[in-house]
Structures are given as structure tokens and as C-alpha cells.
Amino acid sequence: MSAPASSSLDLTLYLVTSSDNLSPGSTVESTVEAAIKGGVTVVQLREKQLPTREFLKRAIALRDICHSASPKVSFIVNDRIDIALASGADGVHLGQEDMPIETARNLLGPNAIIGISTNTIIEAIQAVTQKATYIGIGTCWPTSTKVISDHKIIGPRGVKKIRDELFKQGFTIPAVTIGGVKTSNLCRTLHGCTSTLSHSSVGKLDGVAVVSAIMSSSQPQIAARQFRELIDEYHCTLVHKNQKFYPERLLLEGKGPYIDYITSLIGVDRSPPHHQLIHHITNTVVQNDCANLTLALKCSPIMSSNSEEVEELVEAVPGCLILNLGTLEQPQIEAMKIAGRAANRINKPIVCDPVGVGASRYRKKITNQILNDVQVSIIKGNQGEIATLAEESGATTCGVDTMGFLPDPGRVVRDLARKERCIVAMTGPIDYVSDGVYIAKLENGVGMLSSITGSGCMTGSAIGCFAALTKLKGESACPQLAFTNPTMINSDLFAATIAGISSLNIAAELAVTRSTVNGPVSLRAALIDELYHLTESKIKSMIKISLVTTD
Structure with a gap:
């Protein structure tokens, strides 16, 4: 032989x-x-x-x-x-x-x-x-x-x-x-x-x-x-690693250079031909707020869960796909799978928000189906949702809200990021983001945000905007080494997730200082306004970020 x-x-x-x-x-x-x-x-x-x-x-x-x-x-x-x-x-x-x-x-x-x-x-x-x-x-x-x-x-x-x-x-x-x-x-x-x-x-x-x-x-x-x-x-x-902006610079050189990169994302040119379409397949409660937030960040929203058109929409314009599992009707589930596969095919970033995944066995089953069928770039959830996906005890969900707490949230997000091979963000009073190696701790925000229905979903939209801008920035700066596969863990989507969460929380901190804000409804309007006026200098002066270590 x-x-x-x-x-x-x-x-x-x-x-x-x-x-x-x-x-x-x-x-x-x-x-x-x-x-x-x-x-x-x-x-x-x-x-x-x-x-x-x-x-x-x-x-x-x-x-x-x-x-x-x-x-x-x-x-x-x-x-x-x-x-x-x-x-x-x-x-x-x-x-x-x-x-x-x-x-x-x-x-x-x-x-x-x-x-x-x-x-x-x-x-x-x-x-x-x-x-x-x-x-x-x-x-x-x-x-x-x-x-x-x-x-x-x-x-x-x-x-x-x-x-x-x-x-x-x-x-x-x-x-x-x-x-x-x-x-x-x-x-x-x-x-x-x-x-x-x-x-x-x-x-x-x-x-x-x-x-x-x-x-x-x-x-x-x-x-x-x-x-x-x-x-x-x-x-x-x-x-391939984008060493220039990799999170280890936070350890080696202090916050300055890395924060400079994160804050620079808000200044990326979004005018034609750099227009970024943020395609939401999302729940029926938050569509208006998420659309307005997307516009405030100078991106273009579209809300469509029609399986007849989602593939075409994904392929039409550069941007990001957001899969929000708040409304789980069968046509929408099928649309998510079709759109997700199309986004994978053309290397478009995908943000997955597993809303209320622990609230029912059905939600958990469908979320697992989506994560098995589609390679997502970023998973964003509250403590209860992330704990459910990570099969961790300590925090659970009651509807879409978190009950209990996780004693080591940094480890949980890191391990889930390794398991799902994507960026994982856990939102709460303190936010944690991991790429499976590094863990960022974010401490901006105001307590009143939790009183706004859909504030977590809006965070997903903000992350989606910055994921699109990060890919655009990378392609503009170095076309021959464009980030050809954003579905893989990479440092720029790590930065995009930090930028999205921090921008929303910093805007909330600015909004509550307004004399016109005296409750959740007025905060919602002021939040959109502050996002619209957000600048690099505001983010740079206010962002609270550190790297944490865990076993």
C-alpha cells in the first residue's frame, strides 16, 4: 500500500x-x-x-x-x-x-x-x-x-x-x-x-x-x-492579534493609551459611504427606544424580523446585527437563525441579548438553539441571564430581572467567553466584560437606569453601534489586515463592548445632573440627548475602567 x-x-x-x-x-x-x-x-x-x-x-x-x-x-x-x-x-x-x-x-x-x-x-x-x-x-x-x-x-x-x-x-x-x-x-x-x-x-x-x-x-x-x-x-x-490596542496595555502602560482608543470610536466617521446599519431583531417593548439610541450614536436603525427580508438586509449595508430574545415567537426565532447565518457568512458582528433566558425552560431551549446555530460576537446580559448561560448558581432570573448575586462575576464572564468563543458582558451596578482572557470592570452608571424598561436592551444597541464602528475603524486604518472575522474573539470587539456600556452609563450620569430630570421618564429623554452630544473628551474624563484578575 x-x-x-x-x-x-x-x-x-x-x-x-x-x-x-x-x-x-x-x-x-x-x-x-x-x-x-x-x-x-x-x-x-x-x-x-x-x-x-x-x-x-x-x-x-x-x-x-x-x-x-x-x-x-x-x-x-x-x-x-x-x-x-x-x-x-x-x-x-x-x-x-x-x-x-x-x-x-x-x-x-x-x-x-x-x-x-x-x-x-x-x-x-x-x-x-x-x-x-x-x-x-x-x-x-x-x-x-x-x-x-x-x-x-x-x-x-x-x-x-x-x-x-x-x-x-x-x-x-x-x-x-x-x-x-x-x-x-x-x-x-x-x-x-x-x-x-x-x-x-x-x-x-x-x-x-x-x-x-x-x-x-x-x-x-x-x-x-x-x-x-x-x-x-x-x-x-x-x-493574529491586534497588539496595538490589546487589553494587556492596560496592565503594561496604564489606562491612557487604551482609553484613547476606546474614546476614539465615538469620533469614527459615519457619513456616507461609511453609513452603518444596525439591524435589530428585537422585542416589541423597546423598539422605539433602541431606534432613538441608535440614531443618537449617528448610526441607522432598522427593526425587521420578517424572514423574507432579513438575509437581504444583513447583506445590504455594513453594520451590526442585534438578536434580542425578549419576544420569542416562532417567526422571529426563524428570522434570527436566517439573519445570524447570513451575518456569519459575510463576517458581520452579532450581538446576542438573551433576555430572560432563565425565566422558563422554553426560553433556555431557544437561546441554546440560537447559540448553537449562530456564532455570535458578543453576548450581553444581566447577572441572572449570564449565570443561566454559564450554568452557575447564585444569581437567577425573575422574569427579566436578576435575583441574588454571583460571588465571582469576573470568573463567570471569563469562563463563558471561553466556552462560547465570544465577548461576554454582564451588566449590573458594576459591569464586567471579558474576551476569555482579560476581564474589564466598569463602574459608571446610575441606579435609576434600572427603573427604565428596556435600559438593558438599549445597552445592547449601544454595543452594536460600537461593534460596527470598531470594524469600520479597523478596516479604514489597515485595509490589508481588516478584521475579516469579527465573530472570533478579538481585542476590538472587547473595546467596542466597553465603549457601548460606558457610553450609555456616562450619558446617564450626565443626564441625572439636569434640573429637568426627576424620574425614569425624564431620564429616558435626557439619556438620548446626552448620547447625541457625547464626545471623546467627555468619555475620557469620566470612564471608570480597570482590569481584574481571578482564579
Whole structure:
């Protein structure tokens, strides 16, 4: 068998063939050849109905296509060790009910690639101990290529859980995820499956396995290239840091330089062609206030939860998408998923406000659905909401309000940021923001804000405005290193979240000094006015920010 050493295996874009639903005029061979030109790095031949002689003929043809590519593409056969041996394939991929790995290794030789499908942590650990070359973890998403029981569709969170447990037990093995992977869910797949227990490059997903999204495409080379571009962006975000403004400067140089950057966001040019559209899919209580706040920050609001248009709106104008879960009717839920996937596809920042997530089992279920389907950039919630998402005791929700308190809120937001791979903000008398590494403590604000219905939702709108402005500022300053994937944790969205929360709270502090403010209703109007007149110098002179440490 002409298998390469497993160290040369590149799992980045793993194509699993299917002769079902090929594009008219296409063959498996022509589709694979085109897909390799688009960036496929591994090909697995999977045929369940083909007679042995035809199966072998196809395997030899695909082996020749893969091995003649530059760079050489690994060729693997699904299940059939006899076909792998006879065709000179590089290895096999086994299922849980197929031949044991040890037996396959004895037949194929020490250098053969042997992968195995896994669905549970026990199966993954067994694969490591039996010396599999790699594992395929799934099923990640619902798929039409196989009949899969619902309990076996584990989602990105399920894949991540398996990978985290492997790292926790000291195991490392290359891994791809498979099942329903498309460009529309690829961003969430990559980031959602990344282990947060590893602080090195091994925490990243090694690749994704794709079937119908490429095999059924009329332009498989273009389809494969689209996958590769998104995957390559993901890899770049894992190694690229905007060191100039990273939060560690708060520790090394004091507050000055970092606060200068945060306050500069309010001065970013928002005039055409830099207009920023803040698309809200939000609850019916706060739409007017959130729209007025967005206008006060010189951005443009639109409130639409119509699933017929949300995808077009997301793609139309630069800006930010805000998913506010206060009103959970089925059409709105579907619109959030459609809009969120569209935003992931074009790398638009997404703010998620899980309003009242702990108030009912239904709210918790829907919030988990959204977070599993969409890679959000920022999660903003009160103590009860964040505690619910983090599965922490201490603080709970009563309706949309917080009951109790968290003894170590900084740790909670940091750990949730690591888990969800996004910025997390916890609002309250003291606000905490974390990117999974650093924790910022913000101490501006007035108690009367809690008496305004929707003040928390307005905070989400403010964060959304600054998330859009931060991306705009980054692209304007350095187009060649534009922040191509804001759904990944990065320092600028950390700064945007701080800027959004601090701006609202500073505006509230200014508003209460007005003689006309004597209660929540007058504060609401004055708050919008003060946001409209907010300047860099006001923020710089009033912001109260520090970094905190926790175990």
C-alpha cells in the first residue's frame, strides 16, 4: 500500500464523495478533480451500493486524481479495507461497527491513515488508545446524506465537549467534524468546535468534512474555494492579534493609551459611504427606544424580523446585527437563525441579548438553539441571564430581572467567553466584560437606569453601534489586515463592548445632573440627548475602567 506517513495528512477540507444528487452532466471523478483545484486536501470514497469491481475501478481513478494533484491529496476509502489495499489508497475510514482499528492496522501497515467516526467521548478516547490517525466527530448538523437519530446530532457544542474532555484527560488527536456542514454554518462550526481547554494551536479544529455542499454543486471548484477561504480566515484569527490596542496595555502602560482608543470610536466617521446599519431583531417593548439610541450614536436603525427580508438586509449595508430574545415567537426565532447565518457568512458582528433566558425552560431551549446555530460576537446580559448561560448558581432570573448575586462575576464572564468563543458582558451596578482572557470592570452608571424598561436592551444597541464602528475603524486604518472575522474573539470587539456600556452609563450620569430630570421618564429623554452630544473628551474624563484578575 502506497500510504504516506500520517504526519503529512492535511485534514483542512475533507471531501466525502457521494454519487447521489450529482449535478447534471457531472461524475464523481470530475467533481472530485474540480474540488481539489478549489482546495480540498483529503478525499474519502464512500459507496454503499456499488459492486466490488466498479467500486475498485472508481477507487483507482480517484487515487490517480488525488496523487497527481500538487500538493498531493490523501485518498481514503470508507469501510472497505480490501478496496483500499487493491487500489493503493492511503488509508481507510471506519465506523464504530466496522473492523477494529488494530486489525485494520495489521492489514494496512504502520503508515496507513486510519480514521474512525465518533459520537461520544468514550468512542473518542477508545480511538486515541487504539492509535487511530484521526477522528471524525459528529453528526454536527442535520444532514440529508444519512438517516441520523436526533440524539446523535450533537451540534458544535457537542463536538467541543468531546474535544474538551479529550484535552482534560491529556489526549490529543487530529479531528474533523462531519454532518450537514455548509458555508452558511461553517463559521459557527469552526469556532463552536474549537476547544477552549487548550491554549495552543491544537485547540483548533483540524478540518471539516463536507459531502453534498460540494458533491451536489454545479461548480464544485468554486464551492470548495468558498470553504477554503472561510477556513483560512478562521486559522488567521487564531494567530493574529491586534497588539496595538490589546487589553494587556492596560496592565503594561496604564489606562491612557487604551482609553484613547476606546474614546476614539465615538469620533469614527459615519457619513456616507461609511453609513452603518444596525439591524435589530428585537422585542416589541423597546423598539422605539433602541431606534432613538441608535440614531443618537449617528448610526441607522432598522427593526425587521420578517424572514423574507432579513438575509437581504444583513447583506445590504455594513453594520451590526442585534438578536434580542425578549419576544420569542416562532417567526422571529426563524428570522434570527436566517439573519445570524447570513451575518456569519459575510463576517458581520452579532450581538446576542438573551433576555430572560432563565425565566422558563422554553426560553433556555431557544437561546441554546440560537447559540448553537449562530456564532455570535458578543453576548450581553444581566447577572441572572449570564449565570443561566454559564450554568452557575447564585444569581437567577425573575422574569427579566436578576435575583441574588454571583460571588465571582469576573470568573463567570471569563469562563463563558471561553466556552462560547465570544465577548461576554454582564451588566449590573458594576459591569464586567471579558474576551476569555482579560476581564474589564466598569463602574459608571446610575441606579435609576434600572427603573427604565428596556435600559438593558438599549445597552445592547449601544454595543452594536460600537461593534460596527470598531470594524469600520479597523478596516479604514489597515485595509490589508481588516478584521475579516469579527465573530472570533478579538481585542476590538472587547473595546467596542466597553465603549457601548460606558457610553450609555456616562450619558446617564450626565443626564441625572439636569434640573429637568426627576424620574425614569425624564431620564429616558435626557439619556438620548446626552448620547447625541457625547464626545471623546467627555468619555475620557469620566470612564471608570480597570482590569481584574481571578482564579
